[in-house]
Amino acid sequence: MRLEYFQMIDRIVDFDAAAGRIHAKAFVPETSPVFEGHFPGYPILPGVLLIETMAQASGFLILGLNGLSRMPFFAGSKKAKFRKFIEPGAELDVYATLTHDGSGFAMTEAKIESNGPICDAELMLRIMDFPAPELVENMRERVRQIGLTPVGDAA
Amino acid sequence: MSSTFDVVADVIAQTSEIPREKITPESHAIDDLGIDSLDFLDIVFALDKKFGIKIPLEQWTQEVNAGKASVEDYFLLKNLCSHIDDLVAKKSA
Numbered sequence: 654m655r656l657e658y659f660q661m662i663d664r665i666v667d668f669d670a671a672a673g674r675i676h677a678k679a680f681v682p683e684t685s686p687v688f689e690g691h692f693p694g695y696p697i698l699p700g701v702l703l704i705e706t707m708a709q710a711s712g713f714l715i716l717g718l719n720g721l722s723r724m725p726f727f728a729g730s731k732k733a734k735f736r737k738f739i740e741p742g743a744e745l746d747v748y749a750t751l752t753h754d755g756s757g758f759a760m761t762e763a764k765i766e767s768n769g770p771i772c773d774a775e776l777m778l779r780i781m782d783f784p785a786p787e788l789v790e791n792m793r794e795r796v797r798q799i800g801l802t803p804v805g806d807a808a
Numbered sequence: 809m810s811s812t813f814d815v816v817a818d819v820i821a822q823t824s825e826i827p828r829e830k831i832t833p834e835s836h837a838i839d840d841l842g843i844d845s846l847d848f849l850d851i852v853f854a855l856d857k858k859f860g861i862k863i864p865l866e867q868w869t870q871e872v873n874a875g876k877a878s879v880e881d882y883f884l885l886k887n888l889c890s891h892i893d894d895l896v897a898k899k900s901a
Contacts, residue, residue, distance in 0.1 A: 728846060755856055757866040758849050777849065 654706075656685045661706040662747065665801040668717050673751030675714040677799070679706055679765075681743040688741055698739040703772045704730055707763035711749040711776050713801055715759055718751065720805035721792060725759065725778040733774035743767050749776075757781070812889040812896075819854045823847065833886035838879065861895040 654661050667676040681698055688696035708727040715725040739745070746766045753760035757780055764773035783789045796803060813833055821828040826841050837843045843851065852863050871877040881887055 728849070753853060753856065754862075755849070755853055756862055756864050757869075758853070760853060777853070779849070 654679050654681055656682065656687045656702065659705065660795070661702065661709045662713060662799055665713065665799050666746075668714070668801055670718055670804050673714070673718065673754075675710055675717065675749050675801075677710045677713065677747040677749075679745040679747055681739060681741055681745065683741045685741070696741050698741075698743075700733075700735045700772070703735060703739065703765060704733055704774060706745065706747055707749065707765060707772070707774055708776055708778070710747040711759075711761040711763055711778055713796070713799070714749045714751060714761065715778060715780060716792060716796060717801050717803045719780070720803045721789065721796065723780050724783045724788060724792070725780050727776065728758065728779045729777040731775040731777075733772065735772045736770050737767075739767065739771060745771070812892055813885065815858055816855065816885060816889055816892070819851055819858065823850045823854055831885070833889070835885045836880065837883040837885065837888070855892065859892055859896050861892065861899055863892070863895065 654663060661679055662677045663680050664678045665675065666678055667674075669675070687699065687702070691697065691699050705727070708730075712725040712727070744767060747763070748766070749761045749763040751759060752762050752775070759778050759780060761776045761778070762773070763776055765771040817828060817831040820826060820831055820837075820841065820843070824841070824843060824847055826843075831841065835841055837848065849865075852865055856862055868877070868882045872879055872882065882891065
């Protein structure tokens with residue numbers, strides 16, 4: 654995780670296109686300015702960043718399924734629950750499953766585990782044309798970095 | 809038609825905070841009920857699930873933006889229900 658760059662996913666463990674499911678790893682850094690404020694003397698990963706981590710796993714799932722043809726944007730979450738605190742240095746298993754493929758949007762169920770359940774939520778993502786060519790290239794590079802092979806990508 | 813409308817109206821009432829009695833077949837989802845695009849996605853999601861269809865919201869939006877259809881064609885509830893009936897019929901065919 655590079656918290657300051659909002660790069661939450663480090664590696665894809667498994668991408669099952671037929672099942673509409675992804676499993677990713679995220680390694681929480683030992684140090685970050687985020688922990689200096691949240692909280693002094695008791696550093697824990699903010700819940701909003703756990704939501705973002707689940708949203709990014711969901712986003713990579715959709716990019717994998719659509720072959721990077723369109724960009725998913727986080728649009729909403731429901732029933733988010735945070736069950737345990739996450740401290741610096743933790744190793745997270747992030748899971749997302751596509752529950753609905755709508756017209757211009759998708760719904761997922763996502764969860765994070767680390768020695769047991771950490772959090773879970775239902776997420777909505779809007780799926781839109783890439784608004785900038787730089788973003789396509791950036792996503793292509795990110796997908797390569799984390800080891801995701803999108804559907805239709807022979808590389 | 810009436811049963812489709814009842815389902816749609818119930819979904820709108822449950823998804824938004826609009827009282828069920830204010831929702832009529834003549835209601836315009838945007839102008840009368842004030843449903844914004846994000847709330848409308850929630851409604852479409854619920855309707856997709858209820859009817860087992862995929863409402864082509866993007867296609868409808870493109871048609872409206874291109875001037876090929878009016879907003880009322882899709883977002884007046886009686887028209888929305890008619891389109892849902894068509895989609896359900898196509899699915900069953």
